[in-house]
Amino acid sequence: MSSEGGQVLxxxxxxxPLVLLPVAAYAVDATTxxxxxxxxxxxxxxxxxxxxxxxxxxxxxxxxxxxxxxAAAKLVLEQTLVEEEPGTSIDSYTxxxxxxxxxxxxxxxxxxxxxxDTVVLxxxxxxxxxxxxxxxxxxxxxxxxxx
Amino acid sequence: xxxxxxLVELAVCAPLVVLLxxxxxAAVQLIDASAGLQAATQAAAAAASRAPDAASAxxxxxxxxxxxxxxxxxxxxxxxxxxxxxxxSDEVVATASGAVDISWAGLFLPGRLTLSARAVVPLEAxxxxxxxx
Numbered sequence: 001m002s003s004e005g006g007q008v009l010x011x012x013x014x015x016x017p018l019v020l021l022p023v024a025a026y027a028v029d030a031t032t033x034x035x036x037x038x039x040x041x042x043x044x045x046x047x048x049x050x051x052x053x054x055x056x057x058x059x060x061x062x063x064x065x066x067x068x069x070x071a072a073a074k075l076v077l078e079q080t081l082v083e084e085e086p087g088t089s090i091d092s093y094t095x096x097x098x099x100x101x102x103x104x105x106x107x108x109x110x111x112x113x114x115x116x117d118t119v120v121l122x123x124x125x126x127x128x129x130x131x132x133x134x135x136x137x138x139x140x141x142x143x144x145x146x147x
Numbered sequence: 148x149x150x151x152x153x154l155v156e157l158a159v160c161a162p163l164v165v166l167l168x169x170x171x172x173a174a175v176q177l178i179d180a181s182a183g184l185q186a187a188t189q190a191a192a193a194a195a196s197r198a199p200d201a202a203s204a205x206x207x208x209x210x211x212x213x214x215x216x217x218x219x220x221x222x223x224x225x226x227x228x229x230x231x232x233x234x235x236s237d238e239v240v241a242t243a244s245g246a247v248d249i250s251w252a253g254l255f256l257p258g259r260l261t262l263s264a265r266a267v268v269p270l271e272a273x274x275x276x277x278x279x280x
């Protein structure tokens with residue numbers, strides 16, 4: 001009977017470092033990662049939307065069609081990502097006509113690195129410059145006041 | 148004798164396990180709420196930046212914020228939106244705060260932690276920004 005003494009203590013001595021602590025650390029790592037992933041996606045979408053507003057004025061004047069200034073769009077893409085999510089790198093981007101498509105990635109260091117020291121997250125977003133107005137009442141009101 | 152000893156050992160170890168479990172759950176809730184508040188603030192600023200005037204920006208931002216923040220464990224979320232004079236070079240600045248209640252965990256921590264988030268989004272340059280006054 002006396003040999004059974006300390007069994008519970010031994011169980012916890014094994015279970016806590018081998019099971020409970022890694023599970024707890026994994027939960028914190030996974031939640032942190034989910035938060036960073038949503039932040040990366042939001043920053044990528046914001047960068048694509050901002051880049052899609054870099055209209056080529058020369059192109060509009062010469063052809064009457066909406067297109068993007070590729071150099072300005074790329075600059076805005078990079079600036080927005082630096083401001084919104086520092087550490088993000090642009091994997092690829094395409095600017096065709098009035099549309100911007102960008103793929104980004106970010107290396108995230110995990111707080112407890114249970115299974116891996118770092119994880120690379122990826123995000124993708126597309127935005128398009130569209131002509132038109134979204135508030136006809138304002139336009140009518142403005143026209144009436146102008147008249 | 149052995150049975151009694153096991154009970155004592157359990158009494159020593161169980162609080163540690165319970166503390167670890169509660170601490171993990173509280174930390175996850177805190178991180179989740181923080182990420183949610185940041186995402187909702189960013190979404191509110193983005194929605195406001197697409198509005199045609201300052202009043203619409205305020206209401207669009209608030210509606211987006213409320214819709215998003217409802218999915219996260221945040222108490223009394225508060226959002227303030229400023230957009231300057233709402234001219235083409237201005238920015239929408241959204242600042243939000245909210246509290247996370249972790250008093251249920253009974254840890255040696257404050258039961259209610261206040262989080263804050265901030266997002267800045269430039270106004271869309273080619274959009275109509277309200278009728279001239």
